[in-house]
Amino acid sequence: MDQAASSAQGAQSSPVCYRHPDRETGIRCTRCERPICPECMVSASVGFQCPDCVREGSGTGHPATAAQPRTLAGGTVTADPRLLTKVLIGLNLAFFVVQRAVGDSFTERFYLIGHAYVPLFGSFEGVAEGQYYRLLTAMFLHGGYIHIAFNMLSLWWIGGPLEAALGRARYLTLYVVSGLAGSALTYLLAAPNQGSLGASGAIFGLFGATAVLMRRLNYDMRPVIALLVINLIITFGVPGIAWQAHIGGLVAGVITGYAMVHAPREHRSLIQYGTSALVLVVVVVLTVLRTSQLS
Template sequence: MDQAPGSPQGPQDAPSLPTCYRHPDRETGIRCTRCERPICPECMVSASVGFQCPDCVRNGSGTGHAPNASTPRTLAGGTITSDPRLLTKILIGVNLAVFLLQLTLGDRFTDRFQLLGSAYVPGFVSMQGVAEGQWYRLLTSMFLHGSYYHIIFNMLSLWWIGGPLEAALGRARYLALYLVSGLAGSALTYLIAAQNQPSLGASGAIFGLFGATAILMRRLNYDMRPILALLVINLIFTFGMSNIAWQAHIGGLVGGVVIGYAMVHAPRERRSLVQYGVCGVVMVAVVVMTLIRTGQLI
């Protein structure tokens, strides 16, 4: 609520917002996505993700600052590139290429690489599954899909959510988020689902991107309602439809929230250590879940 000029401020009033670094008389809740200094609406310059201050824009375009100025970075500390969606395009291409292989080579190819705990699969002479030493299934299942509808929906989600997130994080951090979130979804599915229940799809990784996007939007003080509404709709489908591995969705979402928080809130002086350290912690959780389930099945 706005406060009338001259009205007293009690000890319970909320603390005031920071002021724009160029206009100290103007309070603002927006910060530059590169240098993180507070900026008012007059100083905000629209960028691929969020806003930048005039100084960072000039530095980034190379129009008149010292030659030793620091390299422009994304909000999470990644390198700004000429094509901020390149990795998203590559991931979509890989998923489509693998789906084409599924259509060409048939069920035997899918059966070899989809996520499976431990079961007898027709056409194979031995038991198949992660518990049989086929740990690669935790990763390869992330690039398989069960139908045209499945891959179209996932790839559209990857394009809409992944592109802006890649621009905000940078390629290396974005790839780490995608892969580790997907593995978290695979590991939770392996841990909880029936040992003979097959699972496949990029949904675990994409739910990780959903979680990280929500954290990023909160960090930038964006309106959270659109992403929360989209997430709720996806969760309704997750639990309301049959033949959906909800474990992969929840595992990916939790992994994405944890990693996303580290990506956008890590202190600048130890940014990479914290970001990749948290990715490592989530990977340890993936290994622990995998070992526990394997011990139960062998």
């Protein structure tokens, strides 16, 4: 009897989402008290509700039409909560196909490089020459099959649940801001002629925001911390990796992610997008500073 009671208590201490039995969660719907994961939770006036209760309305049995369902961060709940992640993966794969088809000339035109002499044309090129688009385009280029495979698997695993929790607009903002922060720190600290490319900066930003989200939901932090530690060991232990992009993306992701999930309801959008704008201001300042050094 004691053994059975202990097993039952253990099962109750780790409930799983009623729509996704493979996901443990500590959050319950405030109306029906069913366990819900970040993908299923919808922000309510008090706490969170499950999708079924949202559809049922405010307890009258009629569909809820007064307010649109919102995610944890205030984003719109969509039919496919992973759509934007799929689009980002598709864009990365499309750019990689073009890289393979066109060759180095395409990669060298769009990857991140600060200031390098091109003997063929007898001139310099890079971000310092005003090619600021490289800070963005480098986020969609990769150096080989292993590079893109690792990044896209990470994007799918981390990005999907985070997109569901934030909503598409906030998720895209986080992704772009983190990627640009990683590019800016690389431009600032790396050698001017050192090339850099990959979605790692943006993905590390998603890692950072995921850690903030899990802390916010009182989830077990050990898995994401272990994953971050492993990635940081690889970042600093494997030659040829632009650690600046990883650290810049991670820091930006933590800051932006914190604003996304902790902003008070009454000023939520202002704080979320205001914080994102401030991070972008830092990106601009770092870029201008480095350009002045190389001029």
